[in-house]
Amino acid sequence: xxTGYHGSQDQITxxxxxxxxxxxxxxxxxxxxxxxxxxxxxxxxxxNLDDSARIAGEDDLMAAAGEGxxxxxxxxxxxxxxxxxxxxxxxxxxxxxxTIRGTAHLTTLVWxxxxxxxxxxxxxxx
Numbered sequence: 001x002x003t004g005y006h007g008s009q010d011q012i013t014x015x016x017x018x019x020x021x022x023x024x025x026x027x028x029x030x031x032x033x034x035x036x037x038x039x040x041x042x043x044x045x046x047x048n049l050d051d052s053a054r055i056a057g058e059d060d061l062m063a064a065a066g067e068g069x070x071x072x073x074x075x076x077x078x079x080x081x082x083x084x085x086x087x088x089x090x091x092x093x094x095x096x097x098x099t100i101r102g103t104a105h106l107t108t109l110v111w112x113x114x115x116x117x118x119x120x121x122x123x124x125x126x
Contacts, residue, residue: 001048003119004108007031011043011121018082018111021047022097026105031124033100038126046120053091053115055108060085061093073097076109091115 004021006012007030012019022030024044031042056064058072064084065075072095075081085093092110099105110116 001051004047004049004116006045006047007042007124008045009034009039009042012045012118015047015113015116015118017113018092018109019047019113019116021049021108021110021116022105026097026099026103028124029099029101029103032126036100041123041125044122044124045118046122048117048119049092049108049110050115053110053112054089055110056085056088056090056093058093058095060088060090061095064088073107076107082109082111086111 005024005027006019006021007027027044031044032039061075065081069075076093091112092108094106094108097107
């Protein structure tokens with residue numbers, strides 16, 4: 001199992017749908033921002049990603065997306081693009097991203113929720 005982090009203003013107790021995982025530092029930044037507004041506290045979710053999960057890369061993402069996308073995160077947010085990648089057997093996709101503060105990091109967006117499990121949740125304060 002590999003470990004990823006998800007920061008949010010809301011505490012997550014179950015993963016239903018897709019979830020974005022990143023490194024701890026970026027996730028803590030996400031925990032303290034919602035809709036570009038700073039918050040005093042948030043949640044850091046520590047999440048295990050099953051090593052058997054087949055994760056697409058940026059090249060796979062953009063090939064599935066086709067033309068017309070300015071940013072990889074926009075393509076990854078598309079239900080149609082995720083469905084095309086899922087049809088190819090991928091459980092998620094990894095791409096370069098940045099936080100609202102401009103911190104560069106990798107994001108792994110996972111839509112196959114059988115491949116992820118929340119192992120711990122911590123409070124993050126500014």
